[in-house]
Amino acid sequence: MSKKWTRTDIPDQRGRVAVVTGANTGLGYETAKALAERGASVVLAVRDVEKGEQAAARMTGDVSVQALDLSSLDSVRTAAAALRSRLDRIDLLINNAGVMYTPRQTTRDGFEMQFGTNHLGHFALTGLLLDLMLPVPGSRVVTVSSTGHRIRAAIHFDDLQWERSYSRVGAYGQSKLANLMFTYELQRRLAPHGTTVAVAAHPGMSSTELARNTPAALRLPLTWLAPLITQTPAMGALPTLRAATDPAAFGGQYYGPGGRNEIKGHPRLVTSSPQSYEVTTQQQLWTASEDLTNIKYPTDEPSLHV
Template sequence: MSEKWTTANIPDQHGRVAVVTGANTGLGYETAKALAERGASVILAVRNVEKGEQAAARMTGDVTVQALDLTSLDSVRSAAAALRSRLDRLDLLINNAGVMYTPKQNTRDGFELQFGTNHLGHFALTGLLLDLMLPVPGSRVVTVSSTGHRIRADIHFDDLQWEKSYSRVGAYGQSKLANLMFTYELQRRLATHGTTVALAAHPGVSSTELARNAPAALRLPLTWLAPVIAQDAAMGALPTLRAATDPAALGGQYYGPGGRYEVKGHPRLVISSPESLEVAVQQRLWAASEDLTGVRFPASPEQGHLRTMSTTTPGASR
């Protein structure tokens, strides 16, 4: 594989349909822009429709906007229903949107904000859109994680919503670890289907708005170091784009920057933490996520198809 993979390596995307969450700014914007420039029909799934429209106007190609607030399961369901009404296929679902190091807050459904937005919202969205992807050869679900999945890495099943005590950094690490575990378990369930695959990516250290909520103890060092160690959002988006479009990419793979410590550089295959590879924990998280969101993936990994179904009673095990 090329050591200098860039947007020039993206194959022609005409005829493909992509949904990119959080695409009005930063990594999501650059991801959507590159896909549209290569011919894909791209839908920016964003919380702020006005900002989404402004972002779409700066892009070249077939770009439209869909309202989506990942902090609300009602919004996720409404967005999925709207997308299903306008699409007959989906080639790429890029689960990019996220929040980082936020003060203790809850989503509208009572989930800790980082876990609810970064993991549960995307889990639900994927489940509700997956049957648009299963008939499409070469379709992919790409979920954006972070090197932060290694920091205080654990899935706190005894306190998933951080109600006993709260750590901004720990909660972010849990959500990003969950992104990877979701990807690996989804790929296991998709493996025998033969069409759709699941991959993950991370941007390294990129100059975006994501770290604006960092604690003061981290914000100052990040401000000093950013000009030296960070790469711009266009470079940070390359691992996601490679996972989404490289013909050689395989289900279950994880892409990140190829430089030292995966901080920056052109994208390559990387390895996630040992904790992220624990199958029993992946499966336990999957079951908890179904219970919390009310979105069911009823097929077992051994079955030859994966059917999706949504319920209306989320939060049973919160």
Template sequence: MNWNERDIPAQQGRVAVVTGANTGLGFETARALADHGATVVLAVRDVGKGKQAAARMTGDVTVQELDLTSLDSIRAAAADLHATYPGIDLLINNAGVMYPPRQTTRDGFELQFGTNHLGHFAFTGLVLDLLLPVSGSRVVTVSSVAHRIRAAIGFDDLQSERSYSRVAAYGQSKLANLMFTYELQRRLTRHDTTIAVAAHPGLANTDLMRNLPAALRVISPVLGPLVSQKPEMGALPSLRAATDAAVLGGQYYGPDGLGGYRGHPQVVASSPESYDVAVQQRLWAVSENLTGVRFPV
């Protein structure tokens, strides 16, 4: 019942691309996959930090520059992967930003929505043709319990130009991750090779927490140790979604204990809003228009 790294099956012969893999959850996810034999690509914004992370791992690990705040960088990274690999078995959309002051990406998108959702949407669309021919391939996208907190897809102000709440913007981006996964899986049902799955780490103690609002920074030293967990535990839902033979397309994996904040990975439910098919499809169309990326499914 307590699924852990020892339950990861052998990954020899599989190619895994993990975004944001130089630190935190991404690092632990990539490390575990490499430990089990996968060829792992650390897709990171800072190549120097990526190389430092790769040096701490064993196995076949390489670094690919990928800045999810830039559509030009996303297209360049996708082109590099096409030139290097005939196929990809696992794409793990892990990178993200959380609760920054309002900023924009290089393409003018609000930073959290632009990085967490639009960047991964575009990257997935540009490399999906490398996954579709590979039997058993998976797209795993990392969401958050925060998809329930002040979260809605605000189509009338997607980029938070009229008003900005760092909490609401993060919640919107994480809700978008789930809606993207569910709509992608619906489109993938026409194929028998690739599935889309979502995961969340619970409350993991990583660098992502550095922009917590002041009120939460005050109480986090007290409550954090009680409810949070180490990054290697937080990575387990992504690893199970990526490797467990029993995983089905469209499932959502998260910790099994303490309100979903910590524990071992199991199938969990997301918010009622996340299952709204009409909103999923509208978000997909808007995302295609904003990024200029069309999927081959």
């Protein structure tokens, strides 16, 4: 394997089934495209089906589209049911879709938009699809976080939905910290099964549509600095692809760009913030997420142990 991990290091994916959320543009598109090129059967799980079809048409290989709006638990349940009816297994679930720095708004279920979409939507989707993965050796749940999990980030259990006051940066940080805590707690619950693992990744600073809601005070400086501090979506997708396909990866790991401050560069193992490893907080978040989504995971059911 090359010293700098690239798309050419992705092993043959023929016979594997991958579901990638938010795959019609940006990081998700590049992730899905690379997996399809290596032979995987890829499902683009997207909010806008027309854009998803257009994205699929630009890819080579076995690519299909599934409607999924992570800001609606009804849509998540409908999408999961549709996937369960058409797939008999899932090897890779890539929880990539997300929103960033949105103005104060809520999902259809009344959750703060960033927490509801980035974390709760993926928590629900994973729980509804996990029994298609547990029997599959080598299957992986890869959840995309961000360096934003370090910025003004905490899990505000006394106000998870930011109803008392709102910070778009703080809410984004909470959602991305939740992505990591979900990954670590999920891995702990998956470990006894011995087949499926949970891994996390982040893209560094990548030039995508995700930053369209960046506050005005930051937008101009970032525009000037962009050529120096950002990388292409294809490069930004590499940590996710390595987390998903590197035979040496194992559960509970976190991949990001290998350059200075993890801003850009080829993917390598990285570490997340100290608070992201707090087991008590991870478990508290898990319980809150189950209660909010009314989703119970199959990982504790003896009948599903393999």
